[in-house]
Every structure is written in structure tokens, then in C-alpha cells.
Amino acid sequence: MEWEGGDITDQTCDATAAAEVDSARNTGTSRPLSIRGEGAVGTLGHLEAAFAEKDALLSGVWRRAWWAEDEGGHAVESERRDGATEVVPTRGRSTDRASAPTTTTTTPRQHGAAASSSDELGLLLETFRQWTWLPLRPAGDSPPPLLSTTVDTSLLRKRSWAGVQPAHRAIVWKLLLGYCPTRADRVARVLERQRDEYWRSAEELLSSAGRPPRPPSLPVSAEASASRRQIDMDVPRTSPAHRLFHTAEMQAAMKRILQLWSVRHPASGYVQGMNDILLPLLYVCYADHDPSRVQPHDQSLDAAGATALPLAEADAYWCLCALLSTVQDQYTFAQPGIQKRVRYLRDLIQRVDAPLCDHLDRCGIDFMQFSFRWMNCLLVREFPFPLVLRLWDAYLSEQGAFASFHVYVCAALVERFSATLQRLDFQEMVMFLQHLPTAEWNEDDVTMLLSQAYLWRSLFEGARRV
Amino acid sequence: MSGRLEDEYDYLFKIVLIGDSGVGKSNLLSRFTRNEFNLESKSTIGVEFATRSVQTNGKTIKAQIWDTAGQERYRAITSAYYRGAVGALLVYDIAKRSSFENVERWLKELRDHADQNIVIMLVGNKSDLKHLRAVSTDEGTKYAEARHLSFIETSALDATHVEEAFVSILSEIYKLVHKRGLVGGEAGAAGSSKAGGPMYRAGQVETISVTDGAEDGRSSRKRCCG
Numbered sequence: 001m002e003w004e005g006g007d008i009t010d011q012t013c014d015a016t017a018a019a020e021v022d023s024a025r026n027t028g029t030s031r032p033l034s035i036r037g038e039g040a041v042g043t044l045g046h047l048e049a050a051f052a053e054k055d056a057l058l059s060g061v062w063r064r065a066w067w068a069e070d071e072g073g074h075a076v077e078s079e080r081r082d083g084a085t086e087v088v089p090t091r092g093r094s095t096d097r098a099s100a101p102t103t104t105t106t107t108p109r110q111h112g113a114a115a116s117s118s119d120e121l122g123l124l125l126e127t128f129r130q131w132t133w134l135p136l137r138p139a140g141d142s143p144p145p146l147l148s149t150t151v152d153t154s155l156l157r158k159r160s161w162a163g164v165q166p167a168h169r170a171i172v173w174k175l176l177l178g179y180c181p182t183r184a185d186r187v188a189r190v191l192e193r194q195r196d197e198y199w200r201s202a203e204e205l206l207s208s209a210g211r212p213p214r215p216p217s218l219p220v221s222a223e224a225s226a227s228r229r230q231i232d233m234d235v236p237r238t239s240p241a242h243r244l245f246h247t248a249e250m251q252a253a254m255k256r257i258l259q260l261w262s263v264r265h266p267a268s269g270y271v272q273g274m275n276d277i278l279l280p281l282l283y284v285c286y287a288d289h290d291p292s293r294v295q296p297h298d299q300s301l302d303a304a305g306a307t308a309l310p311l312a313e314a315d316a317y318w319c320l321c322a323l324l325s326t327v328q329d330q331y332t333f334a335q336p337g338i339q340k341r342v343r344y345l346r347d348l349i350q351r352v353d354a355p356l357c358d359h360l361d362r363c364g365i366d367f368m369q370f371s372f373r374w375m376n377c378l379l380v381r382e383f384p385f386p387l388v389l390r391l392w393d394a395y396l397s398e399q400g401a402f403a404s405f406h407v408y409v410c411a412a413l414v415e416r417f418s419a420t421l422q423r424l425d426f427q428e429m430v431m432f433l434q435h436l437p438t439a440e441w442n443e444d445d446v447t448m449l450l451s452q453a454y455l456w457r458s459l460f461e462g463a464r465r466v
Numbered sequence: 467m468s469g470r471l472e473d474e475y476d477y478l479f480k481i482v483l484i485g486d487s488g489v490g491k492s493n494l495l496s497r498f499t500r501n502e503f504n505l506e507s508k509s510t511i512g513v514e515f516a517t518r519s520v521q522t523n524g525k526t527i528k529a530q531i532w533d534t535a536g537q538e539r540y541r542a543i544t545s546a547y548y549r550g551a552v553g554a555l556l557v558y559d560i561a562k563r564s565s566f567e568n569v570e571r572w573l574k575e576l577r578d579h580a581d582q583n584i585v586i587m588l589v590g591n592k593s594d595l596k597h598l599r600a601v602s603t604d605e606g607t608k609y610a611e612a613r614h615l616s617f618i619e620t621s622a623l624d625a626t627h628v629e630e631a632f633v634s635i636l637s638e639i640y641k642l643v644h645k646r647g648l649v650g651g652e653a654g655a656a657g658s659s660k661a662g663g664p665m666y667r668a669g670q671v672e673t674i675s676v677t678d679g680a681e682d683g684r685s686s687r688k689r690c691c692g
């Protein structure tokens with residue numbers, strides 16, 4: 001079977017042009033990479049010295065033992081590792097798709113037991129994670145040794161498909177979004193540069209607020225000031241149930257991130273709903289300083305949180321850039337990416353559930369009426385927050401999933417309620433689809449959705465590629 | 467999804483809520499349909515939808531209300547939702563001058579995308595913000611008069627005139643339609659139309675002229691909504 005409308009990941013001319021404009025702007029404002037030294041162990045001294053100078057961030061509180069005991073010898077030769085141990089229930093459908101991340105991989109392992117493989121990846125991730133928080137390390141406290149090691153992203157992707165534990169979520173997302181380098185010896189250096197760049201730009205942006213800006217870097221057009229007003233209006237309206245985002249610190253962070261993104265991407269600028277998309281990213285980046293304690297319902301930031309936030313804010317900005325760059329055609333004029341994906345969603349439902357599609361047609365339902373928000377906000381508004389994180393774990397397990405695989409997930413979501421929908425009339429259906437009964441959902445529901453979407457994708461998209 | 471009783475109505479009218487982002491459209495809708503107000507409500511993405519039935523002129527009229535997002539970027543998509551709408555509440559925020567100044571643009575939007583006979587009511591919302599008022603009642607009234615729109619000031623927060631606003635636009639539509647005898651037998655047609663269940667179809671509406679109805683309705687209408 002084949003799609004009628006071409007490749008779902010096709011960029012429209014508009015979006016490509018937009019991306020070019022934006023990337024030209026971004027490279028124009030970023031600084032050249034400053035390399036402080038090569039070789040894993042050799043960089044340590046440089047980094048120590050460099051961070052000792054960074055008084056702003058070093059002055060923070062260091063209350064927890066960030067560094068796990070060093071057991072030594074964790075130079076992981078991950079390229080030799082092939083055995084994935086992920087087992088995701090697929091309701092007995094996954095018979096002939098050996099490469100599917102949903103299937104139980106039985107490939108013989110070259111060395112070590114399954115547990116050891118995943119433990120080693122876990123340890124490596126923990127080491128990476130700690131290096132991302134290096135600026136908060138108290139003077140004299142020694143970070144874990146950095147060996148010349150690379151994270152195996154294909155293994156990571158398989159992991160991520162099955163869901164990432166909260167303690168590793170931030171580092172996994174940063175790695176898979178391409179924000180954090182996969183080479184251990186580059187982690188601290190690259191992140192430091194990116195965070196510096198973020199704060200330099202954010203300060204420039206904020207200091208130019210309300211008066212004519214320096215010409216080449218930050219033009220303020222009518223659109224830009226409209227975006228700014230819209231951001232100021234939307235940030236306080238973001239996910240009211242999650243008090244953490246309504247603390248003064250978080251509100252300010254969200255405004256800075258969205259304003260900077262908006263100014264740096266003039267081809268689309270801020271579009272309502274981007275505040276929703278920022279939430280999972282900001283939350284995950286922030287919670288990583290203390291994953292077992294931070295909750296979206298927290299009423300305030302404690303001292304450690306306040307210290308961690310400036311780093312998390314910069315990280316979230318870069319993660320947002322990476323994510324939105326894969327769906328930029330959803331936010332340019334007339335939102336062609338959304339229109340296209342909504343059409344694909346309808347095609348897909350027609351293929352997999354013709355009776356439902358007929359019913360929707362007969363009732364006069366336009367897919368745009370309910371799935372626009374699913375596309376525009378990437379389902380953030382449709383599920384309980386922890387399940388959004390779980391869903392995005394899976395999205396991050398492949399490149400471009402927010403643009404293409406996402407549509408299959410949306411189809412699985414409609415299909416899930418097929419029986420109910422077919423009993424409803426027009427009005428009931430619109431109401432139902434705009435307020436899906438997902439409040440009581442758990443991870444299994446998301447897993448089932450993912451499996452269904454995976455199956456359909458392999459049927460419809462896979463066939464086309466042959 | 468039970469309420470079959472609720473589906474017993476004489477007429478069904480599709481109404482759209484338009485106006486700048488943040489003027490209180492979603493809260494007017496939730497106040498009218500669920501008697502709820504939210505100081506921190508999520509921004510509307512795309513369009514949202516709610517219904518409520520009211521009694522007026524001895525008839526049960528079901529209002530099918532589409533709430534739209536205010537941001538410019540969405541207009542290319544939301545304009546499709548004007549199709550089949552027989553009424554529009556054009557909302558501004560009395561405490562925010564720019565939202566009043568944009569009313570003109572929203573009227574143009576309606577001229578371009580909606581049926582030319584759509585009944586429009588101008589709504590100055592947030593009337594509770596007396597100390598922050600940036601648009602006087604007089605100014606709103608004069609503007610509406612000049613453009614032959616009904617006008618009302620509301621507060622979704624304290625519920626002032628919210629009911630009146632919706633009921634009066636519905637009854638205005640009813641009167642216009644009834645006068646022409648156009649909606650007989652239309653009840654129950656919701657959901658059978660491709661345009662998304664509006665009550666009467668554009669072809670029928672064409673024969674209704676809002677200006678024709680002016681001589682008997684205009685002034686009293688304004689008073690009743692005042």
C-alpha cells in the first residue's frame with residue numbers, strides 16, 4: 001500500500017526556505033567553537049580551571065552527592081554491543097519484524113549478559129549526566145573519570161522506544177536530540193559553550209527590549225513585538241495544573257526561551273502551543289538535577305533548584321530548537337505541515353477503519369476540528385504529563401518522529417475510540433475528541449498506542465519504501 | 467455523551483467567538499455553557515466547541531458555539547470555521563485598547579470568510595475591570611451603532627450580561643430567520659452537513675438581509691443588550 005500524498009516527511013518549499021533563513025540567522029549569531037584541548041583525560045585540567053572562573057553558576061548550593069562511586073574500568077566499548085533487552089508487549093502482532101524495537105531481540109550477544117549490557121549503558125549515561133552538571137560541582141569535588149567513550153545511539157534509541165527511567169531521561173533526550181555530544185570528552189565543553197551562547201543571546205535580547213536593537217542580530221519587527229506580547233500572554237496560561245511552571249522563576253525562564261526562539265526563527269516566530277511543547281523539555285532538563293524529588297506539582301523551587309535552573313533553561317532552549325526544527329513546517333504561514341499531516345491522518349483512518357471514517361464523514365466531522373491541536377501541540381495537551389514524557393521517549397527513538405511517526409500515533413488514538421465514536425453524533429463526537437478520556441491512562445495504554453502505530457507504519461510506510 | 471433530552475430543540479444555530487487572543491472568549495464560552503470561570507485557562511489551540519440550549523420566543527434554541535484562537539498565525543485555518551455560522555460574537559477587552567482597535571480587522575475577516583448576512587454582536591468583555599478601563603461604554607456603543615452591530619458589555623468573571631449576550635444574539639438570529647420562514651423543518655439537521663453541523667445552509671441564508679430587518683429591530687435590539 002502506498003500513501004497517496006507523497007512522503008509525509010517532505011518539507012514544503014515554504015518550510016525549507018524558512019529553515020534556511022533561520023539557520024542563516026542562527027549561525028550568524030553563534031560564536032565559533034572554542035576548543036580548550038583534545039583527548040579525554042587531557043581536558044580535565046582545562047575544564048577545572050575554566051569552571052573555577054565561572055563564578056555565577058559556581059556559587060550555587062551543592063547539597064547532594066552528584067557523583068556516584070567510581071568503580072573504575074567503565075570504558076564501554078559500546079560499538080561492540082548489539083544485544084537489546086527491551087521487551088515491549090505488542091499483543092502478539094510482531095512476528096516477522098525482527099528489527100522492530102518492539103520485538104524481543106534474540107540476537108546472540110558477543111560478550112556479557114543482558115543485564116551487564118544495560119547496566120553498563122546505565123553507568124555510562126550516569127557519567128554523562130554528571131558531566132552535564134559539571135558547573136554546579138563544588139570546588140574540590142572530583143567528577144567521575146571521563147574515558148574516551150562514545151554512547152551507542154542506536155542502543156540508546158532502542159532503550160528510548162521502551163521508555164526511559166526518570167533518572168536518565170534528561171541525558172537520553174539531550175543525546176538523542178543531538179544537543180549533548182555522544183563523545184564523553186566533549187560533553188562538558190560543548191554544553192558550556194551552548195549555555196554561554198544562550199545566556200549571551202538572552203541577555204542581549206532582553207536588554208534590547210522596547211528600544212531599537214542592534215541591527216544585524218536582533219531585528220524587532222511588528223511581528224516580533226506581536227510574538228512577544230503573545231508569549232507574555234500565553235506563558236501564564238500554560239498548564240495551570242502544574243504549579244512548578246507558575247513559579248516566578250519558571251515563568252521568566254519560559255518567556256526568555258520562547259522569546260529567543262521566536263526572534264531567532266522569524267520565518268515562523270512564536271506560535272501558540274509552543275509553550276506547551278516547551279513544557280516537557282524544560283521539565284525534564286530541570287528535574288534532572290534531582291530526578292527523584294522534583295515534581296510538576298511543586299509549588300516552589302528550592303535552593304538547589306534555583307541554582308540548577310539557569311543551566312536547565314539553556315538546555316531546554318537548545319532542545320526546543322532541535323525538536324522544533326523537525327516540525328517547522330507546522331508553524332510557518334498557513335501551517336502547511338499541519339494541514340498535510342491532518343490529511344494523512346484521515347487517509348490512514350480510511351485505510352485501517354473504513355466504517356469509522358464513513359461515520360465521521362456522514363456526521364460532517366472535519367479532521368481539522370479535533371486533530372489540529374494534536375499536531376500543533378504534539379499531544380502534550382491530550383495526556384497526563386508523565387505519559388507525555390513516556391510518549392516522547394518513544395518519539396525520540398527515531399529521527400523525525402514528531403513529524404511522521406506522530407501521525408500514526410494520532411491514528412491509533414482515534415482508532416482506540418472507534419467503537420465509542422461510532423455511537424456518537426456530530427456534536428458529541430467533537431466534544432469527545434476535544435476532551436479525550438485519557439486522564440486515567442497509564443503507561444500500558446501508551447505502549448499499546450505505540451505498538452499499534454508501529455504496526456501501521458510498518459504496513460503503510462514501509463511498503464512504500466520498497 | 468448521554469443527554470439525548472438536550473437534543474430536543476427547535477432550532478440549532480452555529481455561533482463563532484472571535485477577537486484578539488486574551489480578551490476572554492474561552493471564558494465567555496465556559497461561563498455560558500458550564501457556568502465556569504478560570505483565571506488561568508489554557509490558550510485555545512485551533513478551535514474548541516461547546517453547546518447549550520436556551521428558551522427564547524417560546525422556542526428551544528440550541529447554540530453550537532465555536533471558540534477560535536486569536537493569534538494571527540491561526541487565521542488561515544480558523545477562517546474555515548466561519549462557514550455555516552449564522553452569528554458571531556466579536557469580543558474585545560475593555561481594559562485593552564489594542565483589542566478594541568483590532569475590531570475593524572476582525573470585521574474584515576468576517577466580511578472575507580463568513581456569510582455576508584451573519585449576525586454580529588460586538589462584546590466589550592472584562593467589564594469588572596473598572597479601574598483599568600481603556601475603552602468607554604460610550605465609545606463601544608458609538609462604534610457599534612456606526613456599523614449596525616448590536617453591542618453589549620460583559621464580564622465572564624462575575625457573569626454580568628454573559629447570558630444576555632448569547633440569548634440576545636440567538637433571539638436576533640431567530641427573529642431574522644423566522645421572519646423569512648426559512649428554518650421550518652431544519653431542527654435535527656445538525657451533523658448532517660459537511661460544514662460541521664451548522665443550522666441553516668448558506669444557500670438559504672442568502673435571502674436573509676440583516677439590513678432589511680433594521681427598521682423594526684435595530685434600536686430595540688441595542689437597548690435590550692445594552
Ligand SMILES: Nc1nc2c(ncn2[C@@H]2O[C@H](COP(=O)(O)OP(=O)(O)O)[C@@H](O)[C@H]2O)c(=O)[nH]1
Pocket residue numbers: 485486487488489490491492493494504505506507508509510536591592593594595620621622623624
Ligand atoms: N477580569 C476579568 N478577566 C477575564 C475575564 N474574562 C477572561 N478573563 C481573563 O483573561 C484571560 C484570557 O481569557 P481567555 O478566556 O483565555 O481569553 P481568549 O484568549 O480570548 O480565549 C484569562 O486570564 C482570564 O481569566 C473577565 O470578564 N474579567
Ligand SMILES: [Mg+2]
Pocket residue numbers: 488491492493508509510533534535
Ligand atoms: Mg481562548
